[in-house]
Amino acid sequence: MANTVPHHQVSTANEIPxxxxVRSLGIVRGITVRSRSVVGNLGAALQTIVGGNISIYTELCEKAREEAFxxxxxxAAAMGANGVVAMRYxxxxxxxxxxxxxxxxxxxxxxAST
Known part of the structure; x- marks a missing residue:
């Protein structure tokens, strides 16, 4: 049994191309809770003065999504799954x-479909 489901076996649709x-095992989830540091808030405040993408927050959000995923x-793997469908954040x-x-x-x- 693998420790994780392969990324290519995850779909936001109700099927995997x-x-x-062959079997639905139920709902799975991954959750993380993140906070912004004082240094990160200061850096982001400086970036807002310039405008555009606030890369400090973008990086924080991306890391949080990756960890939850x-x-x-x-x-899912612990439940015996080899895929996840209807995936959402x-x-x-x-x-x-x-x-x-x-x-x-x-x-x-x-x-695999035949």
Whole structure:
């Protein structure tokens, strides 16, 4: 059993191209909660003066999504899945400067279509 579901076996659709779902195992999720540091907030404030992309926040958001995604894949593998369909992200601010990022979907077992 793999420790994680392969990235190419994840889809935001209700199917994985080239595969047939043989069993649905239920909802899986990965969650992370991140905060911005004082230094990060200061750097972002300086970037807002210039305008454009605030790369400090972009990097923080990307890392949070990646971590939540990987946790979801491990959760799916622990359930015996080799794929995830209907994958989505959600994010909420749980306190000022503290954000929860959730990756979720349906764990499935798939086999190659014939």
């Amino acid at each position: 080239g595969c047939r779902i 990987e946790l979801m894949l491990r959760h 959600d994010a909420n601010e749980v306190a000022q400067g503290v954000t929860e990022v959730l990756a979720y979907g349906t764990a499935v077992q798939v086999e």
